[in-house]
Amino acid sequence: MSGVVVVLERVPGGIASVCGEAAGAARALAGGGPVVGLLVGPGDSTAATELAVDKVLTADGPEFEHPSTAQLGALAAAAADAAPATTILFPGTARGRDGVGRTAIRWGASAATSVTEVTRDESGSLHVRRPVFGGRATEELELPGPRHVLSLKPHAFPLPPARSPPASSEPLAIPDSPKSSRPVEVTGFTPTAGGKGPELGDASIVVSGGRGLRSPENFGLVEELAESLGAAVGASRAVTDAGWRPGSYQVGQTGRAVSPQLYIALGISGAIQHIVGMVSSRVIVAVNSDPHAPIFQVADYGIVGDALQIVPALTREVRKARGL
Amino acid sequence: MEIAVLVKPVPDAETRLRPDASGQELDPEGVKWVAAGYDESAIEQALLLRESAPGTTVRAFSYGPIARAEEVLRSAIALGCDAATSVEAPPGTPPDGLAVARALGLAVARHPASLVLCGKQAGDDESGIVGPAVAELLGLPDFGVAVNVRWEGGIERLSIQRSVEGGLEGVRVTLPALVSLQQAWNDPRTAKLPNILKSRKAPIERIPVADVAAAIAPSASLLARRVAFRLPPPRTGAKMIEYSSPDDAAQKLVRILREEAKVFP
Numbered sequence: 385m386s387g388v389v390v391v392l393e394r395v396p397g398g399i400a401s402v403c404g405e406a407a408g409a410a411r412a413l414a415g416g417g418p419v420v421g422l423l424v425g426p427g428d429s430t431a432a433t434e435l436a437v438d439k440v441l442t443a444d445g446p447e448f449e450h451p452s453t454a455q456l457g458a459l460a461a462a463a464a465d466a467a468p469a470t471t472i473l474f475p476g477t478a479r480g481r482d483g484v485g486r487t488a489i490r491w492g493a494s495a496a497t498s499v500t501e502v503t504r505d506e507s508g509s510l511h512v513r514r515p516v517f518g519g520r521a522t523e524e525l526e527l528p529g530p531r532h533v534l535s536l537k538p539h540a541f542p543l544p545p546a547r548s549p550p551a552s553s554e555p556l557a558i559p560d561s562p563k564s565s566r567p568v569e570v571t572g573f574t575p576t577a578g579g580k581g582p583e584l585g586d587a588s589i590v591v592s593g594g595r596g597l598r599s600p601e602n603f604g605l606v607e608e609l610a611e612s613l614g615a616a617v618g619a620s621r622a623v624t625d626a627g628w629r630p631g632s633y634q635v636g637q638t639g640r641a642v643s644p645q646l647y648i649a650l651g652i653s654g655a656i657q658h659i660v661g662m663v664s665s666r667v668i669v670a671v672n673s674d675p676h677a678p679i680f681q682v683a684d685y686g687i688v689g690d691a692l693q694i695v696p697a698l699t700r701e702v703r704k705a706r707g708l
Numbered sequence: 709m710e711i712a713v714l715v716k717p718v719p720d721a722e723t724r725l726r727p728d729a730s731g732q733e734l735d736p737e738g739v740k741w742v743a744a745g746y747d748e749s750a751i752e753q754a755l756l757l758r759e760s761a762p763g764t765t766v767r768a769f770s771y772g773p774i775a776r777a778e779e780v781l782r783s784a785i786a787l788g789c790d791a792a793t794s795v796e797a798p799p800g801t802p803p804d805g806l807a808v809a810r811a812l813g814l815a816v817a818r819h820p821a822s823l824v825l826c827g828k829q830a831g832d833d834e835s836g837i838v839g840p841a842v843a844e845l846l847g848l849p850d851f852g853v854a855v856n857v858r859w860e861g862g863i864e865r866l867s868i869q870r871s872v873e874g875g876l877e878g879v880r881v882t883l884p885a886l887v888s889l890q891q892a893w894n895d896p897r898t899a900k901l902p903n904i905l906k907s908r909k910a911p912i913e914r915i916p917v918a919d920v921a922a923a924i925a926p927s928a929s930l931l932a933r934r935v936a937f938r939l940p941p942p943r944t945g946a947k948m949i950e951y952s953s954p955d956d957a958a959q960k961l962v963r964i965l966r967e968e969a970k971v972f973p
């Protein structure tokens with residue numbers, strides 16, 4: 385028996401979807417031990433109790449509205465002692481992942497981030513696989529036990545169905561905070577410009593466009609297809625450098641690295657700097673007018689043709705297939 | 709005002725990746741070691757902060773086999789860092805972020821800094837463990853994924869923007885603190901030739917390897933052991949969809965995504 389604590393991150397309207405995936409992965413790791421969610425910050429806990437966890441511990445004081453990594457680490461270690469658990473899973477989000485190194489030092493555990501596979505052996509060591517070099521290679525690590533702190537790569541693990549009835553929730557006994565544990569002093573938030581639909585790093589489908597779209601107006605075709613699929617919108621650097629869309633859309637070496645279930649590249653040549661940001665996607669589709677475009681080397685399915693004609697047809701077909 | 713910058717040597721972007729004979733590590737044959745991309749952003753950020761806070765010194769720290777560490781430290785000096793400290797990896801230490809953090813934590817503690825900057829992760833193992841672990845060891849708060857860092861009314865506080873899910877979060881940071889950078893679209897400066905030549909002879913402080921080993925010891929039994937380094941099976945190229953019209957192409961693709969690839973929403 386080796387319980388698992390899953391740290392849950394609040395997002396507007398619920399819990400980050402990667403936390404649900406982590407709850408599912410935790411079940412297999414717990415080997416019959418408890419899977420306990422740790423919900424930090426004030427607010428409603430309904431969404432947390434519907435995840436695949438046995439119990440939710442809450443730390444809902446106002447001082448946890450914008451928790452620092454140090455606060456998260458202290459709370460996670462306290463939750464693990466209460467559960468009891470030998471593994472802590474942090475969400476693979478921008479803020480959540482920073483909890484891993486800090487908590488491993490504090491709690492005396494081994495650590496790994498962006499894990500795509502994990503198993504436990506009889507000795508209590510974890511064996512993990514994770515992508516390195518932007519998905520161009522993978523490494524397998526043996527993490528000695530008994531304690532482990534991990535984050536999982538988004539979308540590497542299936543999302544289990546919501547649980548019913550919901551799990552019980554109770555307040556966590558809050559440990560004395562260390563001196564470095566002031567909350568984060570947040571001064572503002574600027575939503576990603578023009579970003580409708582899911583967030584690039586968190587989306588299970590990403591539709592990206594490149595210079596092959598020919599103009600900022602035509603880039604709207606990419607966004608329409610993305611909307612029909614419920615996908616996030618990405619772009620090559622040619623597009624963001626030209627100012628067709630903001631830099632936050634950029635996928636690649638100097639932009640965001642994404643690994644969705646489905647990546648659709650429209651009018652993107654497939655330069656290595658773009659490839660390293662999307663090559664670990666599960667299924668890749670490319671539309672390009674040049675049959676020799678390098679993107680077809682990494683794609684699973686290719687269509688040679690004019691994106692300006694193929695993309696609107698595809699949007700129509702997707703809408704039809706999804707009954708939209 | 710002292711700023712510490714943590715810089716990791718990583719294989720440069722052109723490296724042809726392949727496993728070594730053991731199958732456990734990247735084959736280091738012919739690899740050129742350079743500062744990790746986000747760490748370059750951290751250097752750039754440190755130099756920009758120094759420009760607007762006269763009297764500030766920037767010291768770069770690097771951990772690794774000594775030749776690699778000193779190579780990237782010389783490039784940091786060529787870019788404008790004032791001083792550098794190399795932290796030699798004890799031979800045989802597994803490449804684990806907790807070991808790196810303990811070693812760098814020791815070195816930074818010997819040159820106390822109000823601000824520690826590093827990249828959010830390095831382009832080789834992409835772990836992102838070292839920064840927050842160093843912060844824990846030094847008793848500092850840490851702030852990740854910063855894309856913009858400015859002084860706020862003096863040198864006691866910074867105002868930073870962090871690239872988080874859904875947008876940019878503005879945060880006020882009271883020093884001392886550790887900030888990790890994810891500067892994606894600011895091109896760092898390049899070194900000028902005379903400075904590159906001068907950096908060849910610049911002094912680099914070395915932390916004795918015995919001290920480093922002693923600092924790592926508390927985590928020794930926890931370090932991850934790499935058992936395999938693998939390349940993915942080569943992608944064999946796309947299955948090309950033949951079609952008679954755009955509508956036909958669209959229908960075929962949707963059918964494939966739904967029935968064969970099973971990724972249709």
Ligand SMILES: Cc1cc2nc3c(=O)[nH]c(=O)nc-3n(C[C@H](O)[C@H](O)[C@H](O)COP(=O)(O)OP(=O)(O)OC[C@H]3O[C@@H](n4cnc5c(N)ncnc54)[C@H](O)[C@@H]3O)c2cc1C
Pocket residue numbers: 593594595596597619620621622623634635636637638639640650651652653654655656657658661671672673674677689690691692
């Ligand atoms: C240090 C460095 C970092 C970089 N970082 C990144 C990064 O993070 N992300 C990134 O994306 N790039 C990055 N780049 C740039 C990269 O090298 C490429 O220049 C860029 O990805 C090209 O974008 P593109 O494919 O949209 O444009 P192009 O290379 O111009 O390709 C356009 C493609 O569209 C096709 N096309 C044209 N018309 C049509 C049509 N009507 N229908 C269909 N297809 C059409 C063409 O055949 C071509 O393949 C970086 C470069 C450097 C040097």
